[in-house]
Amino acid sequence: MNNRLEILRQFVAEEPQDPFNHYALATELLKTDKIESRQIFEFLLENHPDYLPIYYHLGALYVELGENNLAEKTYLLGIELANKLRNDKTLKELKGAYQMFLDELED
Secondary structure, three states: OOHHHHHHHHHHHHOOOOHHHHHHHHHHHOOOOHHHHHHHHHHHHHHOOOOOHHHHHHHHHHHHOOOHHHHHHHHHHHHHHHHHHOOHHHHHHHHHHHHHHHHHHHO
16 A cells, blocks of 8 residues: 555544545545545545535546446536535536536447
8 A cells, every 4th residue: 555545544544524534535546446435435425415526526436437327416416516605616627527428428
């Protein structure tokens, strides 16, 4: 296991209530263990649904894993939340990712 993963796991152990610690670990795991990354993102979705950054990465991970229904649902939930939070930057990113997803489905 690389040192970065060890450090991130330690952060989660020390402050498990902080969604950023889980998010950082999940994004790092995207490089080496997509299954564990998915589990952490889904944990965040269930326990911290207002943590906006998860929607982009989890949607993309679902696409990569061929889970198109879950990808679409995740992108749409993220778009809805970004609208609600008036986070224009993330809203634009999620809409762009969702449109690319739709374009891929048409091909």
